[in-house]
Amino acid sequence: AQSVTQLDSHVSVSEGTPVLLRCNYSSSYSPSLFWYVQHPNKGLQLLLKYTSAATLVKGINGFEAEFKKSETSFHLTKPSAHMSDAAEYFCVVTPDSSYKLIFGSGTRLLVRP
């Protein structure tokens, strides 16, 4: 069975410091992996996706994620946090050839001035 675990429900950083949001997955197939961001009262916006072309994936707004098969991880990072990055972030996996997405429970990022 496929699953996604986001290891932190809340992460707090100071503006200008690095961001690390952790995600581990379980999949029987070669998965596609995504990170989405959700700002308050908004829908989900795609940050980046991994689809086996390259293990280091760059997304929008300076975010990137590295796929590590040996660790079954897909952690999201950003070198320097901005106040506008405060939001909830979802790690998502879809098994190969599946129409469905499997969501992690989300990590709420707080950015302190």
Place this chain on the structure above:
Amino acid sequence: NAGVTQTPKFQVLKTGQSMTLQCAQDMNHNSMYWYRQDPGMGLRLIYYSASEGTTDKGEVPNGYNVSRLNKREFSLRLESAAPSQTSVYFCASRGPGQGGNQPQHFGDGTRLSIL
């Protein structure tokens, strides 16, 4: 570019009332989805439609029905609303692509409260 449009944005219902949530996409996508989002639980799939004319149950289908009216529109119906269905509902669509490597595009949600 409108993307995925959901109506209404907010709704309050009484227990036992019925309601249909509307969703339309203008990206010519084949697949459409309905999710509910509850605190601490991420998004859970209610129903999906892989293509026009087909619908399938997701993780939490009980108490809901769907209609894929045409390629653009996918509606979600609550026949007899219950307080447990208080949630934020998201519609999404996805274009064609190999396997699961195409992302889904989301609407802004419908915030539904059932008293």
